[in-house]
Amino acid sequence: METGELIFVTGGVRSGKSSYAENKAIELSRKSEAKLHYIACGMPSDEEMAERIARHQANRESVPVHWKTWECPYHLQCIAGYFSKQDILVLDCVTSLLNNYLFDCALDDPPNAIESILTDITCLQETAAALIVVSNEVTQGMPHSESFTRNYQYILGNVHQQIVYYADTVFLLENGLPICKKGAAS
Amino acid sequence: MHFITGGAYNGKRKWVKDHYAAEHYIWLSAYSSDALTKPLQNYIPSLAVLEGLEEWIRTQIDSAFSPYTLRQRVMDQLGVWLEWEQANSCRRLVIIGTDTSKGIVPMDKRQRYLRDVTGWVYQDIVAQAERADVIWYGIAQTIKNDYI
Numbered sequence: 001m002e003t004g005e006l007i008f009v010t011g012g013v014r015s016g017k018s019s020y021a022e023n024k025a026i027e028l029s030r031k032s033e034a035k036l037h038y039i040a041c042g043m044p045s046d047e048e049m050a051e052r053i054a055r056h057q058a059n060r061e062s063v064p065v066h067w068k069t070w071e072c073p074y075h076l077q078c079i080a081g082y083f084s085k086q087d088i089l090v091l092d093c094v095t096s097l098l099n100n101y102l103f104d105c106a107l108d109d110p111p112n113a114i115e116s117i118l119t120d121i122t123c124l125q126e127t128a129a130a131l132i133v134v135s136n137e138v139t140q141g142m143p144h145s146e147s148f149t150r151n152y153q154y155i156l157g158n159v160h161q162q163i164v165y166y167a168d169t170v171f172l173l174e175n176g177l178p179i180c181k182k183g184a185a186s
Numbered sequence: 187m188h189f190i191t192g193g194a195y196n197g198k199r200k201w202v203k204d205h206y207a208a209e210h211y212i213w214l215s216a217y218s219s220d221a222l223t224k225p226l227q228n229y230i231p232s233l234a235v236l237e238g239l240e241e242w243i244r245t246q247i248d249s250a251f252s253p254y255t256l257r258q259r260v261m262d263q264l265g266v267w268l269e270w271e272q273a274n275s276c277r278r279l280v281i282i283g284t285d286t287s288k289g290i291v292p293m294d295k296r297q298r299y300l301r302d303v304t305g306w307v308y309q310d311i312v313a314q315a316e317r318a319d320v321i322w323y324g325i326a327q328t329i330k331n332d333y334i
Binding site: 137139140141142143153154156157158160161163164165170172181182 | 193194195196197200240284285286287288289290292297300301322323324325
């Protein structure tokens with residue numbers, strides 16, 4: 001099967017990553033008349049998270065396009081079979097997915113966690129026309145002295161290296177502006 | 187001298203290994219508790235890589251010194267390596283240091299001191315380097331290059 005296009009969007013908090021990824025998906029769907037899917041990995045674990053999810057949902061409802069939302073905390077490979085080359089997916093986001101693997105699945109062994117996330121991404125990319133993966137920059141600053149956090153940074157940094165390697169296009173969002181780090185910024 | 191920086195876990199070591207692809211080299215890593223001072227042995231391969239500069243600086247922190255003194259001490263020790271490199275045009279010194287400058291200012295005074303010294307040393311190194319690259323998830327951005 002022909003592998004779909006892979007676009008990686010990363011940046012700091014509140015840098016406009018999700019909006020950029022959604023707009024990119026809409027742009028692609030207009031060209032190919034494909035359907036839009038939003039794979040949400042963040043779970044409403046507390047009030048703050050619930051509020052954040054509600055704001056993202058409201059943003060997607062405010063645009064005149066239809067998004068189908070898939071709430072899926074982990075093992076995204078299980079839903080890959082529902083998609084075809086007529087579908088464009090936004091995966092939001094790798095950090096939530098990693099949190100769920102670490103906390104809900106107790107998967108804190110770095111090679112396993114890295115492998116699980118990359119398998120999810122590869123499976124989705126294989127079935128869909130395009131996959132836009134959103135993540136967060138967490139490797140800046142002093143290396144954390146606390147081993148759990150350092151482990152988290154290690155896993156995420158390595159996952160990002162792999163995604164950047166396989167991605168067709170990579171954007172780093174800075175204050176709402178996309179900086180193209182790889183591929184052509186069309 | 188070639189300086190490589192970038193955030194933690196961004197693939198700096200892998201980039202250096204791929205870029206230089208050398209068979210003979212000396213690789214000193216502060217993460218393996220190596221001192222990054224130049225060894226006294228007579229023979230040193232023509233490629234020397236010093237990894238974990240920020241960690242090495244951390245091991246040298248002594249509150250008896252001012253940050254300026256420590257910055258100078260570190261640069262003096264690296265100066266020995268620079269002399270070694272300059273003595274023969276085949277030699278190349280590669281220094282890898284994780285960028286620790288972009289997070290929240292640490293609450294702990296010692297951590298702030300460490301971060302300040304690290305930032306200043308990196309500025310001194312880049313000023314003396316022929317080439318400097320920032321590695322971001324395996325992608326290099328060359329911020330200085332006097333080799334070409």
